Amino acid sequence: QQQVKQSPQSLIVQKGGISIINCAYENTAFDYFPWYQQFPGKGPALLIAIRPDVSEKKEGRFTISFNKSAKQFSLHIMDSQPGDSATYFCAATRGSGGSNYKLTFGKGTLLTVNP
Amino acid sequence: EAGVVQSPRYKIIEKKQPVAFWCNPISGHNTLYWYRQNLGQGPELLIRYENEEAVDDSQLPKDRFSAERLKGVDSTLKIQPAELGDSAVYLCASSLGPAGAEQYFGPGTRLTVT
Numbered sequence: 001q002q003q004v005k006q007s008p009q010s011l012i013v014q015k016g017g018i019s020i021i022n023c024a025y026e027n028t029a030f031d032y033f034p035w036y037q038q039f040p041g042k043g044p045a046l047l048i049a050i051r052p053d054v055s056e057k058k059e060g061r062f063t064i065s066f067n068k069s070a071k072q073f074s075l076h077i078m079d080s081q082p083g084d085s086a087t088y089f090c091a092a093t094r095g096s097g098g099s100n101y102k103l104t105f106g107k108g109t110l111l112t113v114n115p
Numbered sequence: 116e117a118g119v120v121q122s123p124r125y126k127i128i129e130k131k132q133p134v135a136f137w138c139n140p141i142s143g144h145n146t147l148y149w150y151r152q153n154l155g156q157g158p159e160l161l162i163r164y165e166n167e168e169a170v171d172d173s174q175l176p177k178d179r180f181s182a183e184r185l186k187g188v189d190s191t192l193k194i195q196p197a198e199l200g201d202s203a204v205y206l207c208a209s210s211l212g213p214a215g216a217e218q219y220f221g222p223g224t225r226l227t228v229t
Contacts, residue, residue, distance in 0.1 A: 006157075034217070043206050044158065046182070086121030090159045098196060103218060105157025 003027050004092050006106025013113050019077040023090035030092040035064065035075050035102070038087045047088070048075070058112065062065045080113045087111070117141070119221030121207050127227045133195035136224045140188065140209030147184060148218060150206040151190050158206055159222075164190065165212070197228045 005024045013019045025033075031052055038042035050057045050064040050073065057064045063076040077084055090106040120139040128134050140147050145166050150158035161180065163171040166187040175182065179198070184190040194201055202224040211217075 036220075041222070043208075046217055046219065048209045049217070090158070102160050102163065103158070105159070108155070108157050 004090060004106045005106045006090050006109060008109060009107070010110040011112070013080045013111065015080065015082060015113055015115050017080050017113075018109055019080045019084070019113070020074060021088055021090070021111070022072065022074045023032075023092075023106050024070075024072045025092045027092070027104075028071070029094055030104075032093050033064070033073050034072065034091050035062075036089045036091060036105075038089065044089055078085075078110075080111075082113045084092050085111055085113050116167055119207055119209055119219055121205075121223055121224055122187070124222060125225050125227075127229065128197055130199055130228050131196040133193065134197055135194075135225060136192045136205050136207075136226075138190045138192070138207030138221060140190075143211070144209035144219075145187070145212040146210045147190050148208040148210075149182060149190070150208060150220075152204040152206055152223070154203070161192070184220040194226075197226075199228050202228045204227055 003026050007022050034049035035047045037047045038044040048059050048062045048064055050066050052068045055066050061078045066073045087108045087110050089108045093103045093104045122137050147164040149161040151161055152158040160174055162175045162182050164184045165186055175202045180194055182192045185194050206220050206223045210219040
């Protein structure tokens, strides 16, 4: 059972454009939603994360939008740059109050930003 | 601050051979995770340690996989015997204790079983 569904599988964006990656989750107990960026040959690196008490979080060019009722969240990369070309993973877990910190990952989105 | 260290970075072995991976977490991080990442997929948790205790090993194939974290710092993940389907990247991650959910990943060990 895939608890976090991510789309699209791949995305090509022109430099300066907006990249949008979407995720949907099933487990209503999830309360922590991080995004990870992974370059080839490297481990995933935490990019930005959100908790369901807010609907949006922005850090520089990266914004997470969160819709609790729809059980969906998305990553927006503004002014996309060739250096942003990487695989992006959304994830979800119970991050507070519980003993389970198992991250459930989406399948990833390969982002290519053309110069 | 040094990140999560893993070794070796790459390993090629024949099927039925044993293999071991080593991980040194970020200093002060009590929680350590081992993940497996298949090609084109997200990481999947194999085992989670809180200090020396394995608190979640439900996804670890115990017939051939084993792990240890004897002193609550470094950890070793072993496969014996390896199968073709074990080819993957094995990632180690660490985080602060139960109050912290942010997990920091090492570069991984790419295992190829021939």
